Amino acid sequence: MQLLHPHLLNQPFGDPALYVELKGERSALLFDLGDITALRAGKLLKISRVFVSHMHIDHFIGFDHLLRLFLARDALLRIYGPRGIINNIRGKLQGYTWNLVGSYPFILEVSEILKHSMRRVAFACRDGFKPGLAETVPCAGTIDSNPHYTVKALHLDHLITSLAFSIEERFHININKDRLKRLGLPIGPWLRELKQCLWEEKPDTFIVKIYAHDQPGKEISQLPLGDLKREIVSRTEGQKIVYVSDCRGTDDNLRKIIRFAMNADILFCEGSFRAQDRAKAEERGHLTAEQAGVIARQARVKALQIYHFSPRYENCPEALFQEAERAFKGEE
Secondary structure (H helix, E strand, C coil): CCCEEEEECCCCCCCCCEEEEECCCCEEEEECCCCCCCCCHHHHCCEEEEECCCCCHHHHCCHHHHHHHHCCCCCEEEEEEECCHHHHHHHHHHCCCCCCCCCCCCEEEEEEECCCEEEEEEEEHHHCCCECCCEEEECCCEEEECCCEEEEEEEEECCCEEEEEEEEECCEEEECHHHHHHCCCCCCCHHHHHHHHHHCCCCCCCEEEEECCCCCCCEEEEEEHHHHHHHHEEEECCCEEEEECCCCCCHHHHHHHHHHHCCCCEEEEECCECHHHHHHHHHHCCCEHHHHHHHHHHCCCCCEEEECCCHHHCCCHHHHHHHHHHHHHCCC
16 A cells, blocks of 8 residues: 555645645644635645745645644644745734633744755744744755655745645555455454554664454564564565646746656646747746646656646646647657
């Protein structure tokens, strides 16, 4: 089973928002914060991190909706974005009255991604979201990491700074169900614990407890992690997902995106305009669908999904998909 399950929340003419669920981890990531009302609250509350490309309204309007859902939760929500996002969020928070939230434990942590560092500020609900002390930490491209994945950011030109993001699974864990059966071991929640041991790189001598499938609290066996790795586990290359939002179709942007997206499993890339309207795309600081397809081909990605179409194509969205597909296949 794949760990990363991405899908765009809105149709191609809607606001940008990419939801990436981490299967089996009860967690999710969100890339861009446009209209997110299409997703039910239970799914949104799985979000632990939000990555914002820039603060144009169609990429940021969902902030208030997400804030309201999390407000009374005992949770830490991390938001990453370009320079200025701390002040933008401070302004949003200052637009409300917070005299009744003294018992709420929710904390919002906001990080500005600069060229070689990140500036981070925490806003605690119980303090009326007054900003804490700013902290600056070094950053060389990787902005978030844990045992499962790393997230990297890329600065692009959209007439303002706009960020692209990649999420890369460190490695993928496969369980051989046939060998599991031959060893008489059950399928069940203990396998999630086994995977966590592998993510955390515990030593081969670590003892893994095995529980009955129909009685999760009933321990039926114990085996060293090393034995289980040899018998039922294989590791393969992890997934790579790249999200490219609004940016100009300059040679510099294109070169940077191609390097950034190289060999991705799937590239989500804006393709707002048709090639025949490239002058309008340049004026508005956007890519054409054809340029998205060229990027995908030259980066050797396995799959391309374009989004964020200009409303001028509402009667012919298929033209954008076709242009991107032709360029992706080298038929332009």
